[in-house]
Amino acid sequence: MDNDFNKYNEAAEMLKILAHPVRLCIVKGLLENGGCNVSHMQECLGAPQSTISQHLQKLRSAGIVTGSRNGLEIKYTVIDERVKVLLPILFNKR
Amino acid sequence: MDNDFNKYNEAAEMLKILAHPVRLCIVKGLLENGGCNVSHMQECLGAPQSTISQHLQKLRSAGIVTGSRNGLEIKYTVIDERVKVLLPILFNKR
DNA sequence: TCATTATATTTATATATTACGATATACAAA
């Protein structure tokens, strides 16, 4: 049953990153709009800049999103394929 | 807006429950075998009884699994439909 | 250069989660 404990650890790591309302909101917004900068997220979520930035840092270091700078702004996009599949299912209306 | 916020909170709550290697292993095992008792999980996972039982308590109070007693044993099964869909995707090999 | 804007990092503190031994409960059989 537990041949591959790593498998469970990795999956749990990813879920742990997703398992926060602000991060879910960020990721869902990025998926639906194709990308977004930090200032816009701040407005939407009503959280201070440093808080948003720290959540983005987690998403980034987990390989879920990536940011590309364009002048002053940094535009974030979702790059993890599993997340692209999981999120719509998670928010599926039934 | 409040509505949306609830949506993210609820989804995050569910993910947080799943986001633990032992609980993932339990749920995946239950899904694949159709059910299992605590003693068997203990053997498989090599964790003390109270630890397993506390993870089951979390899964139970989140409505992800339910247990039905049969004599001394309690057989657990997964009852959350989203989880039944999400887990196979999470562990899908590509 | 300096000022401004967008984002990241550091630091401190508060809160939540985890693990596990000890103990309690539920049931069955003697």
Next chain:
DNA sequence: TTTGTATATCGTAATATATAAATATAATGA
């Protein structure tokens, strides 16, 4: 009853996570 077995709950120390203010960096334009 009493004993043995399966599972649940309690107490709590160790660890992890969240938040936000303060500060730092990076890019741009005057």
